[in-house]
Amino acid sequence: MLKLGIIGTNIITDQMLDAAKTTGQYQLTAVYSRTLTRAKEYGEPYGATAFYDSLEDFFNEGDFDVVYIASPNSKHYEQARLAIENDKFVILEKPAFVNPEEFSRIESLLAAHPKARLVEAARHIHTGLFHAGEDQLKKMDTIQGANITVMKYSSRYDKVLADEKPYPNIFTPEFAGGALMDLGVYAVYGAVTLFGVPDSVVYFPTMTKSGVDGMGTAILTYDQFAVTLNFGKTANSHLVSEIYGLKDTLVFDSIFDTTKVTYFDANQEPTELEAPYFENSMVDELNDFAALFNAPDDPEQVANYKRWQTLSREVNAVMYNLRESAELTFPADNNR
Incomplete structure (x- = not known):
């Protein structure tokens, strides 16, 4: 049983803890x-027995093997750094880091702490159905393009519209928020996993008055x-995501x-792909x-880890290049 510590007490953490219980492989302690x-x-x-309001005490005194980090994006780097320095296994919510410089520093730190591991919680690419889609894609003779949509109205945007300050973290540059960094990362992860690193990228954002992108279109x-x-x-979509063959x-x-x-x-006959499925998409x-x-x-896990790390690095670079194309910057970029 892996002892688990958490940073971030929110809805996504609820879902993670529910999934952790389903796996039967984690026990929340701190x-x-x-x-x-x-x-x-x-x-x-959830059965935790140790509680902290100091990160240093949490890492120095907490009895856990794995730390799950689901804090605002701008906090990820420092919290992951502390975890690695304490030789923990780290599950870090996406996007893992704000820019390639943060990612590079973490990779250097991981090399100096060989007992530590860090994985990005891109839950959707681990599911059985996603893997089934990957396998089917490999059988398609021609690929002509794809449209991927991830769009859901956030109730927290109501506060931005009402000009209630401080604005929610996810809608502020200070916390590295916005559509690309919150939901866009799912789309980018899907594209890079399925098709690899693009030759070029461009992003056309629709900005909010809080200073971040509320929605947008990216072309890879x-x-x-x-x-x-x-x-x-800042809007809802009911579109599916499609990959076009011939x-x-x-x-x-x-x-x-x-x-x-x-x-x-080719005859437009549909086949629904089959794979093991969990209602909670974080179980896999x-x-x-x-x-x-x-x-x-x-050896198998070493290979998996290397593949996940490579993919995480590639997604981080694509995300940053998309921001650069739209001239979207965060205070965290000034620390490069």
Whole structure:
């Protein structure tokens, strides 16, 4: 059983802890929050026994093997740094880091702490249905392009519209927020996993008065085709995500919370792909990560870790290049 500590007491952490329980491989022991009251209030119902409002005490005194970090994006680097320096296994919510400089520093730190591991929680690429889609894609003779959509209205945008300050973290540059950094990362991860690193990228954002992108369209150009990404937090979309062959098409009902993948052959006959499915889409990634943490030196797990790290680095670079194309900057970029 892996002992688990958490940073971040929010909805995504609820989902993670529910998934962790389903796997039967994690036990929550320690919780960090900005106040002890909040740490206890959140952690006690899940069986945690140690609570902290000091990150240093959390890492120095906390009895845990794995730390799950689900804090605002701008906090990831410092918190991951502390975790690695304390030789922890780290599950870091996406996007892992704000820019390539942060990513590079963390990789150097990991090299200096060989017992530590860091994985980015890109839950959607670990699911059975996503893998089934990957396998079907490899069988398609021609790829002419794709459209990937991840768009859901955030209730927190109501506060921006009402000009209620301080604005929610996810809608501020100070916390490295915005559509690309919150939901766009799902689309970018999907594209880079399925098609590799693009030759060029460009992003056309729609800005909010809080100083970040509320929604936008990104175009990833490859040698023989282009992939269009639509994502946002200020509108709702009901579009599927599609990959276009010659006469055939591969359809994900949702790229980030997939419940159905359908392949339409050249005669437009549909086949629904089959794969093991968990209602909580974080179960598969937590099972994968537990396999790594329990046997970090196993050759298969070494290969998995290398593949995940490479993909994470590639996604980080694409995300940063998209921001650069749109001249979107964050205070964290000044620390480069």
